[in-house]
Amino acid sequence: MTWVLLLVAALIAMPFTIEWMRDGLSERYMKTAPGEFALLSQGQTHYEWLGPNRGPVALCIHGLTTPSFVWRGMAKGLALMGFRVLIYDHYGRGYSERIKGKQDAAFFLQQIDDLLLHEKVQEPLTVIGYSMGGAVATRFAAARPGLVKQLVLIAPAGMQHVMGKAATFARDTPILGDWLFLMTYPRLLRKGIAAEVGLPGSVEGITALQQTETDKRGYFPAVLSSLRGVLRDTTEEAHRAVAAAGIPVLAIWGAEDDVIPLAAREVLAEWNPSARHAVIADAGHGVTYTHTDQVLEALRTSRS
Structure with missing residues (x-):
């Protein structure tokens, strides 16, 4: 009986x-x-400016x-279009601090407000959001x-996000959900990353970079906090x-996206009939780095 209890405790821990x-x-x-x-007010944020010293x-x-x-x-192409590109890491990812707290809309908007204030950015921006970043960008706009002159959403979350029963349970259930998420999601994410090894893309070594990210403490709790x-x-x-x-x-959209299905386009069209849409053929959810040239061309076309 003692051994059974010890095994159960080990499994829980x-x-x-x-x-x-x-x-x-x-x-x-x-x-x-780099x-x-x-x-900033919530913690240390990693950021980077790319492109010319002047420009939108x-x-x-x-x-x-x-x-x-x-x-x-993407930043290289945006720079060639004349943009000064500001990128940064959300808390809990990349080189930004692993801080506690519910990662809701207010949490993300505070980081953006703080960063723009720190960098003295006051002019209207082109805001580009990818996946969850699309939901953050939309809420910021x-x-x-008054700070947003154009909103560009790439495979944006917020309309439809495909989640399995286990992920939904983990999201909605404190403590036990944390255990389930930490027990199962790291393996699933690494498997998904490994499936992209060898795919052409604009970010050199992106799968290795993604795998390294999954080895960092605080990363998976931050992901779960964002889901919640x-x-x-x-x-x-x-x-x-x-x-x-x-605005x-x-x-x-990626035509073959299995994370944010193309059907989400119709939902957005209902909410904002004036929004313009571009669909990238043969692209999955990694469209930002797998089909960069096509994404940039869609953006160029929208500005003409």
Whole structure:
């Protein structure tokens, strides 16, 4: 009986122990970061400016699991279009601090507000959001319409997000959901990353970078917190506010996306009939880095 209890205790403790044993953000690791750091009101944020020293600002907001390096290919094209590109890591990802707290819309918007204030950015922005970043970007545009001159959404969350029963249970159930998520999701995410090895893309070594990210302490709890926060509800109210404010919206979709299905386009079209859409053939959810040239061309076309 004692052995059974010990085995059960070990099983319960296993995912939390593995999480605790993951590497923290060591000083040595932080020295490898490109760009700069800013100590903001919630914690330390890693950010980087790319492109010319002058020109219109494009703020790029990354998604749930892949930090700001996802923009490295896109940023080159945006720079050639004349943009000053500002990228940054959400808390809990990349080189930004692993801080506690519910990662809801207010949480993400505070980081953006702090960063723009720190960098003295006051002019209207082109805001580009990818996946979860699309939901964050939409809520930012709705809350700060005077700061946004164009909203570009790439495979955006907020309309339809495919989640299995286990993921939904983990999202909706405290404690036991944390255990289930930490027990199962790391393996599933790494399997998905491995499936993209060898795919052509604009970010050199992106799968290795993604795998390294999964080895960092605080990463998976941050992902779960976002699922419970900013990704729990739809962005309908925010999209309707963006439409009412007259902010131009371009939504770019992957035709073969199995995370944000193409059917989400029709939902957005209902919420904001004036939004423009572009569909990238043969593209999955990684469209930002797998089909970068086509995404940039859609953006160029929207500006002409």
